[in-house]
Amino acid sequence: MSGRDLYDDIGTGYSSGRRTDPRWMAEVLAALGGALRIADVGAGTGSYEPRDRTALALEPSVEMIRQRPPGASPAVRAVAEALPVRDDSVDAALAVLTVHHWTDWRAGLAELRRIAPLRVVLAYDTRRHTEFWFVREYVPEIAALELTRPSADDIAHELGAGTVTPLPVPWDFTDGVFPAYWRRPAAYLDPGVRRACSALAQTDPGAVERGIGRLRADLHSGRWHERHRDLLGLDEWDAGFRLIVSRR
Structure with missing residues (x-):
């Protein structure tokens, strides 16, 4: 299923679950620097689109x-x-968090290079996602999908990136990306979160x-909290998200 078809299918209510987190927004704006004209590719609902400069959203999903x-x-x-x-x-x-949905990600990155001297891409380490407790312990089938997707290192190499900056996920992250609830496991019981x-x-x-x-059973019994007590004291966790900046 292409990114367009996927999000036409699952996108209903997406904007309520995927809200801009100001901490990541600050990193994106810093990476854009003084750029005034922005093409937001795979823009979705525009969660990390600058509001203080000219932007054009390019998005396949109605x-x-x-x-x-x-x-x-x-x-x-x-x-x-x-x-x-x-x-x-x-x-x-x-x-932002779109390259892994592209049908031909290398062709898409070539387009980014063609249209702009500065490329700012937020991607993630797919292997790090396969190690996430939700995947490892509850839905290991996700790992097979993740390993078919381009990883942050692949994207950085293809773009000839100048910098790759880790973006940890705070425990109270407002953007419901897949590992956002690493310290709030009960959130995954909500069908809206999963959607x-x-x-x-x-x-x-x-x-x-x-x-x-x-x-659900492990949360009820306390087994999840016993097994992951080390996470409960953390304010943020590295889920593998990387901000990739490439200049010409």
């Missing part, structure tokens, strides 16, 4: 575009592999339901 808030930047339906943007016509190309996570939406529903059943 459902995602529909949920963009009032006053958001204009949006054009487009896929990353064939952007309707002229060569070097923007200062920066921004791509906003593509890794769960693309995994066999039977496997997910079995895993959720085991998690």
Whole structure:
């Protein structure tokens, strides 16, 4: 299933679960520096789109575009592999947690290089996600999917990145990315939370339901808290997210 088809299918209510976290927003803005014209590729609902400069959202999913808030930047339906943007016509190309959904991620990154001298990409270490307790202990089937996706190191290499900055996930993170609830496991019992996570939406529903059943039982018995007491004292955790910056 392509990114467009996936998010047309699961995107309903996406904006309520995937809210901008100001700590990550600050990192994205710092990486964009003085860039004034931004192409937000795979923009989704625009969670990390700068509001203080000119931006064009490029997004294939009608459902995602529909949920963009009032006053958001204009949006054009487009896929990353064939952007309707002229060569070097923007200062920066921004791509936040989208590359792993592209049909041909290398072609998409070539498009980022074509349209902008600065590329800012937020991606993640796929192997780190396979080690996440939810995957390892409850839905190991997710690992097979994650390992088919381009990892942050692959993307950084392809772009010839100048910097790769880890972005830890605070315990009270407001953006419901898949590992966001690493210290709040009961959140995964909520179908709305699961629906906003593509890794769960693309995994066999039977496997997910079995895993959720085991998690529910472990939370009820206290087994999860006993097993993961080391996490409960942490304010943030490295789930493998990386901010990749490439300049020409």
